[in-house]
Amino acid sequence: MVQKIWCVLLSSWLLFSSAVMAKPELYQAEVSAEQTQQQWQREALTQILVRVTGNPDIMQRAELRTELNNASSYVKQFEAVRGEAGNRVRVLLDAERIRTLLQQLQIPIWGGQRPEMLFWIVEQAGSERRFVRQSDDPWLQALTQVMAEQALPLTLPLYDIDDLLNLTENDVWGGFWEPILLASSRYRVNEVVLLLLEQSSDTEWRLTAIRQQAGQQQRDELTGTDQQSLLRDYAALLSQQLARQYAILLDPAAEQQVRIRVQGTSSLRDVVLLERTLAATLGIKQVKLLSQGQQQTELQLTIQVSPAQLLQLLNFEPSLQLLTDNSAPPAFDWANPAPVVTDAPLAVYQLTRP
Incomplete structure (x- = not known):
């Protein structure tokens, strides 16, 4: 009986792991x-x-x-x-x-820390709507390929019993965000994207893409004659939109040092991997280990971006979960106008593991 339970748990874990595509190599x-x-x-x-x-x-x-x-x-x-x-x-x-x-050349660079996006895909044929979820579906194969070409992180739903009980094709097609976000909450992603596919004529398809970010919606409509070209056009448009938000102009003249604290570093291997991850992050020029406790590491980062940009970049690093953000100055206390001296790091993170 115990062996059977472990098999079920293992199968569930493997299924969940398969929902997240491998992170594309940027260079x-x-x-x-x-x-x-x-x-x-x-x-x-x-x-x-x-x-x-x-x-x-x-x-x-x-x-x-x-x-x-x-x-x-x-x-x-x-x-x-x-x-x-x-x-x-x-x-x-x-x-x-x-x-x-x-x-x-003073051209902004969009690094490897990119928002993880969950795609709910629905195709309408006549009055019938269906989730696009089979791995051999041409739409899904084309989407996976073009997202990899643009190095855009992609997560696909499991469409297991939990998903299908919480969400229907009509919910997605109608853009009902309450059940959509409820069903999406189990996936640790930065954005949720709806892809609505409909054949508008014998030779043409219409793609409607809707994504929600911080309560704001971005809606795009494209047409094309085949899955590959239509989704490639969409991936290029999505990449352009995201780059406008997140690309950074590195500025050596603005170089400064900040400290961060990371909890959950229980071994030397954790610390080494953490240092490598930070050193590979765009905008971080140097990583210096300040202290290492039993479960906590403090590091000094030499950065060529603003502290706010650094926090935004690390927000897309899946191995780090933000616990405390100290980037905002403390509120001024009129009853005690003396300056507040604080030794708090810029941010505190929890090291997470897959």
Whole structure:
């Protein structure tokens, strides 16, 4: 009996794990091998520059078009891969070199800390509506691919008994946010997106995308003749919208130091992984360990962004859960006008594990 219970729990855990797609590699491109080495190197660099700026028109900048002649110097490693699309080349580019280039050109950079988005997808055919949830569904396959191309984190619902008892296709199609947010609360995501798909003619599809953020709704409508091109257009638009919110212009002149405290670091391995995660975060130039207790670590960060921007970036780091935000100055006490001296860190986090 105990063994049976553990099997059920294990199956549930595996099912929940499968709902979250692997996080895309920000500085890795995949391009066709059916071209010269110089051509695929230039294509890979173009793909990454668009991805880390969120700007599909970024290559109109003359300086970047000229830099394509030096594309080979940005390649760190590459490998040949074979898939359904034919022979491909998977290329890893030099992140630091790309960041330096964009910083010199005063172009905002959108780093790897990106909002995790949960997608509820409904397709309407005539009067019938259905959740798009089968892994081999063309819509789902196309969405997974284009989101990876843009390095946009993607979470898909489980559509298990809990989801289907709390939410219907009509709830999603009608945009009834109370049951939508209730059903979404079990998934630890930053945003919820509704994708509504409808065939508007024999050859054309209409996609309506609605996402809610901080009580505000963003609604977009696109049309296309096939799933791949329609969803690719949507992913590019979504990336552009998010980059306008979250891309950062690094400013060495504004360099400053802040402290954060992280609870739940119970081993040396936790501390090392934490330092690596922070060091890889856009805008953090240096990480210095100040103190380490049995369950708590304090670090000093040298940053080239504002403290508010830093908190926003770390809000999208899944391994850190914000407990206390001390970035706002304390309220002025008219009864005690003496300045308040505080040694509190900028923020306190809880280290979380998958």
